[in-house]
Amino acid sequence: MGEKEGVSRRDFLKIAGTGIVGLAIGLGAGYGLGKRAAAPTTTETATGFPGVPSKPxxxxxxxxxxxxxxxxxxxxxxxxxxxxxxxxxxxxxxxxxxxxxxxxxxxxxxxxxxxxxxxxxxxxxxxxxxxxxxxxxxxxxxxxxxxxxxxxxxxxxxxxxxxxxxxxxxxxxxxYEEPIDIAAAHLAAENYPDTVRVASIGPDYAYGWDSWTVFSTKLKELLPNVEFVDPIYVPLGTPDYTSYIDSLISAEPDILFSSLWGGDAANFFKQAKAKGLLGRLKAYINPMLGATDTLKAIGDENVPSGVDVWGSGRYWFLYPPHDVYxxxxxxxxxxxxxxxxxxxxxxxxxxxxxxxxxxxxxxxxxxxxxxxxxxxxxxxxxxxxxxxxxxxxxxxxxxxxxxYEVYWGKLVKGGPEGYPHPILKDLRVFSPSRVFPPPKTTYVKCG
Amino acid sequence: MAGKSFMEVDGPLGIAVLGAVLLTVPLYAGPFYTRLVAVGVLYGLAAVGFNVLFGYTGLLSFGHAMFWGLGAYGVAIGLVKLGLGYAGSFALALALVLGVALATGFFSLRHTKIYFAMLTLAFAQLVYAVLLKWRDVSGGDEGLYGLPRPLGSVERFYYVVVVAVLVMLVAVWRFLETPLGLAFQTIRDNPYRAEVVGYPVSRIRLLSYVVSGLITGVAGMLYSPLQGAVTPDSLYWTFSAAIVFMAILGGTRVFLGPFIGGILYVFIANYAMDVTEYWLLVMGVILAAIVYLFPSGVVGALMKQLRGEG
Amino acid sequence: MVSLDYVAVQTINALFYSSILFLVASGLSLIYGIMRILNLAHGAFYMVGAYLAYTVIILWASGSTLYFLVAPLVALAALAALGVGVERGLIRPLYGKPEELQLLATYALILVFDDLVKMLWGAEYKSFTVLAGGSLRIGRFTVPHYFVAVILVGFAVAGLLWLVFSKTMLGKQMRATAHNPEIAAALGVNTDRVFVAAFALGAALAGLAGAVAAPILTAYPGMGTEIIVLSFAVIVIGGMGSITGSLVGSLIVGFARTLMAATYPIMEIALIYIIMAAVLLVKPVGLFGREERERR
Structure with missing residues (x-):
């Protein structure tokens, strides 16, 4: 490349290059400007309520x-x-x-x-x-x-x-989860007072860790002799639970606490049933099971017998009962x-x-x-x-x-009751004063 | 293409004009687009870092999200977990990036070409896996959040980002002009001859790898205070691929090409997300178009046009 | 506490996982060994195989054992055809081009395939036939027959690949091309044909892997981006381009992962990459790899 011609060409290209940059930025900014400018033009005329803008x-x-x-x-x-x-x-x-x-x-x-x-x-x-x-x-x-x-x-x-x-x-x-988990501990202590070993499987992030912390801490207060198996945490969206299920079987717990939710809760549940884990438990407790989509994914055919399956949620469509509310x-x-x-x-x-x-x-x-x-x-x-x-x-x-009130209910087939998916029955209701900790207090470590 | 052609367009003048434009953005762009440009500028710096290794030294890294993510996490860990303050957190992040760059470079640089690309990818996944699971330090899947942002608002922090990035660009530019920087290109063009002539090829490659990682790492260090949070996604291998995408999109044979590529990438993705939920498909088609039709990138292709070669 | 039945059942879990990894990694390794193309879209082929299997079971053979025969064969054939198309249309123009373009082209394919799958099948996870088809009892544990079947498929494919490579003319041509395409071409090997055959075979194996994995691992957009990086680890450990290496690498990764999942889940993924680094330190080309040859 000859130096003489190179100099002038280089200068030209410098200008061209910066022009491209300016264009790119300008395009972006101009796009933003256009969008912004549109916003304030749609403002306020009265709506029948003085002082209320008319735009949606x-x-x-x-x-x-x-x-x-x-x-x-x-x-x-x-x-x-x-x-x-x-x-x-x-x-x-x-x-x-x-x-x-x-x-x-x-x-x-x-x-x-x-x-x-x-x-x-x-x-x-x-x-x-x-x-x-x-x-x-x-x-x-x-x-x-x-x-x-x-x-x-x-x-x-x-x-x-x-x-x-x-x-x-x-x-x-x-x-939020703490009242539900505290209620779960009461439920477990009242219904299964001779529980020895408790295991857990939950999603590997804040919700999974905190649920287990609250449930296990409260349960230990209520049943001091209970032992805990090391909790298992799995990534959200884990498709295959087989080796975790086999470790859970090998740990021989009385109660399995699981905070898996959504499709994960259904996948785990079906695999755990197929691999015979559920049949070996006294109780399976899942604070997220009371979701109709999860129950639909589980299906009546997977409702096990011989084990109590407890579910809760933020709201259950049959509670408060329709006749009273x-x-x-x-x-x-x-x-x-x-x-x-x-x-x-x-x-x-x-x-x-x-x-x-x-x-x-x-x-x-x-x-x-x-x-x-x-x-x-x-x-x-x-x-x-x-x-x-x-x-x-x-x-x-x-x-x-x-x-508001916390409920827990037992999983039963929905077909015989006229529902297209399993439902929760035999509801236990806990008043907020019993299961809500005072404001700004929690079993979970804040830091 | 000879080494000099790199520097034709975009030296200090290009950076100066770019800087002048970028510094006026908050005056008219509104908070959302100011933030978007800030993200684009940081992506751009990350891609420039990648290109020091790729465009200048001839080594294709498919794991640069590791440096970005370590920078982001280093600052976040310093600020949130250790309470070190900004200076201490930045020093921690730099040390982290430097240490990991030296360690992974030692292994990865036993190979070149595709094998090197795959090793960098795998090591980035190792760092990803460690941070994902080591939750006492990294916050696990939810990451770290609540990072304070210097100067408070995004609009004000924007200037910190832009000034820092411009300083980095000038520094990188000047470094690449030094004899050591020029040695990168000698090795890229003919490693065997470089070896024979007496360059310590392995050590220079390692140096390039570390410098490249540090540049991308600095971009990540500014990104986490901008967002106020950092999550493991920032280390996943698909983000490494996105960095390569940005660099090629702009053009790897032009110093500022990857930088412009980063900004373009952010705006294209934002636009694609506005018009369709299948925005990844749009990105895929654009990437394919670049690969098959404009392999020298947007800036590269425009320059060819201007030179009358197109 | 660690009893024999527990060890046995976890061994089966590990073999199952290794088997799927092997099907993916062997195809990836084969394509690289012969064509020197690192196909990032290999995971996308795996995903497409999984979705095809899902469609087959929904359309024809819901729950019946017929599924286990039909779906993998459909995926195998469809992905072989897709492989031919991709090689002809997208990969061939890139031979001799810089590797970053080859990599980005296959990465673009991932983006496109992920969204195409979302368009065609929807974005929700496709979970079907959970552990259907009977099961074995091992002490306290239950192992579905399906796991055993998948393990057998993995070993059968390994055997078949070995036969193809050592006994058939195509296999010999592939080995010659892998060694040096110019010399192979000079000796009358149609390397174009070998390339397309290798790519199609690799894609078919990925499709088969997706089809056999889907009933257990569910099908979802993006499932390919996870398996592909583990496959890289497998072939780096085993050695690029070596089928034996892929087999051994898959077993190492599968067992390491299951062992950690059962004992120390924090290290579940990290250990795989630590093993990889250790192998690189001792034998940079992988356990069964040959010295790297620069081409181009």
Whole structure:
């Protein structure tokens, strides 16, 4: 390459090269600018409610919509859509129609980015959702410091979220795991007082570790002589449990505690039955079994005999009983009319979340006489009581945690009772005062 | 193509213009796109790091997510688990990247070409597996969260990111101009002759591997405070492949090619996710188009056009 | 506490896993050995095989033992055809091109296949026939017949591959091409044909692996990205291009993983790569590998 001609060509290419760079950046930024500029033009004219913008209220939600846990998201979004349709048919929230935007939580790399995108790019004013406890913890900083909009959690259940963090914008209307696990320990101690060995298999992240910590600590308090086999933790979405099942058989436990959930819970259950593990236990206890999609995946043909299988959840569609609490019956009927299925607990909690939002907005409006800003909206969610299919839910102001009754029920075939999948019967109900630890306390280590 | 052609376009001038453009982004782009550009800039730096080893030294790493992830985790562990503060956490992360680079380089560089690529991939998976399971340190599957961000808001931290990345780019550029940096290209073009002429080929390759890893590691170190969290996905092998994708997308025979590739990658992915849930398919088709039609990358192809070679 | 029946049943679990790994890794190793192409999309072939098996059982043979014969054969044939198509259309233009382009082209295939599978079959996990088809009792434990069948398939394929390579003309041509394609071509071997045969055979083995694994391991988009890296470990341990190496490597990885899963799960995956590093230290070309030859 000749130096003489090289110099001038090099200069030219330098300019060309930087031009390309500028173009790339400019394109990106211009795209952003265009999107941004669009937002403020759709603003406010009166809606019959003074001080309320007329544009629809955009709510962003995020659940696992695909993959092994995808049924959760399908059910949860159906619950949200039902609530939205009812609210919009009745005139919206203070006249504002509710609209959704959503992202798939199964897109693991983009959980934070997608929440940011829904708020900052797509104009969501409130967020609802999150299945994974890990995700809920991971986004605390993003919500509380960057986005500063309310996030109503409807499923992720780690105590750390509400008990170890001082939250302004994050709330949880769904039951968290600690009361359910404490109730499980009571259940085990009362029904199987001569239990010697207890084993555990759970998912390898916050939810799995914490559930076992709470259950085992409480059970040890109640039955000091109990022994624990080293807990087994498996990655989410593990397809093959055979070698774990064989180690569990070899450990010869009386009770197996499992916090596996969704498709994982069903896969494990079917394999454990086929490999004869369930038949060797006194009891199998799973705090996530009371999900209709999981029960459907298990199927009546896999309900074992000779072992007590206990399940719980954030809400069970037959509790509170339909005759004493018609609200629940109405919800179940509407949900069935819409989807053809009995609602899983995530449908009940997501439905409740949207009504909690509505109640909070109205509560704030009464005081302020205008649409609340995000901070005021968050304030109005504190100490709110809202009716849900699971009964009245009270959002404790101290820790932003929803409180209601915990149930446990025994797995039986659903066919004979007229249901398309196994169900939980013989329900044991625990009042919040018995199983909820005081606010800001937990058996789990916060650090 | 001779070594000099690398430097035709994009020296300090290119970096300066780029810097001027990047520093104005928060003025008009809004918080979401500012964040997106920040991510793109860091992906870009990671790809530049990859290209020091690949484009300049001729060694194809398929495990660069390891350096990115170790940088990200090193800072997060320092900040969240050990309470070291920013300086201490960055030092920890640098030490971590350096140590792992030396150890894995020692093994991987026993081979070149595809075998080397596969070894880097496998070692990255080893680090992934260790961090995934060693949850007292790494937080396991849920990763580490609640990292404080210097200066607070994304818009302000953006300037930290851009200035740091620009400084890195200038430093890397200058390093590659030194005799040692030029030795990388000699080895790339003909390792046997380099050996005969008296270059300590193995040691220079190791040096290139370590420098490359450190650059990508620094990008990861800035990424975790930006996000406020870090998860094991950042180490999974598909992210290594994405780094190679970014570098080739921009063009590996141009110093700033991979950098632009990183920014383009982020914007293309964001756009593809907006229009379809099958965004990976879109990315696959674009990647195939690059491989079969524009193997010299977007910047490379544009330059060929400008030179009248296209 | 560790009883004989427990050891026996975990050994079977390990052999089952090794068998599936071998089917994937041997194809990957074969393609590399002959063509010097590292096919990242090999895991995608495995996934497609699993989904085809799922479709076969849903369409025709729900729950019957017929499934166990038909589904793997369908996957084997379909993936052989797909292999021919991919080699002709996508790989052939890249011969002699830089390896990063070959790698990225096969990586692009992964992205495309993952989403195509989502489009065609949906994104949820396909779990079917859980441990159907009877079982053995070993002490306190139950082992499905299906596990034993898959183990036998693995060993049968290993035997067949050995026969093909040592006894048939195609096998000899493949070995010659693997050794040096220019000399093989000069001796009258149609190397184009050998390449396409090798690629198709490798793809077919991956499809077979997916089909036999699916009833136990379930089918899901992205299942290929996990098995492919373990297969790399297998062939690095065993030696690239060696069928014996793939077999031994699969057994080492399968047993290491099961041992750790049963005793110390924290090391379940890490141990595999530690073994790999140790092998590299002692014998850089792998246990059964030959000295690496630079081509190009």
């Amino acid at each position: 209220l955009k709510v962003g939600f995020m659940y696992f919509m695909t993959g092994a846990l995808g049924t959760y998201g399908q059910m949860a979004s159906a619950g949200l859509e039902l609530a939205r349709d009812e609210i919009n048919a009745a005139g919206g929230i203070l006249g504002r129609k509710v609209e959704f935007t959503s992202k798939d939580e199964a897109d693991r790399e983009h959980v934070i980015d997608n929440l940011v995108k829904m708020v900052e790019d797509e104009g969501a004013e409130v967020l609802i959702g999150l299945d994974s406890s890990g995700d809920a913890l991971k986004v605390i900083k993003t919500i509380e410091q960057d986005l500063q909009v309310p996030l109503i959690v409807t499923h992720a259940a780690t105590p750390k979220l509400t008990e170890c963090n001082d939250l302004k914008y994050i709330f949880r209307v769904s039951m 018609p609200f629940n019956k109405q919800f179940v009927d509407k949900f069935r009319a819409k989807t053809g299925e009995y609602p899983a607990y995530v449908a009940g909690t997501s439905y409740t979340a949207l009504y909690a939002l509505k109640a909070a907005v109205e509560r704030a409006y009464e005081e302020l006489g205008r649409w609340p800003d995000p901070g005021e909206l968050a304030k109005a969610l504190e100490g709110l009581a809202v009716a849900g299919p699971m009964g009245p839910v009270y959002i404790r102001p101290d820790d932003h945690q929803g409180m």
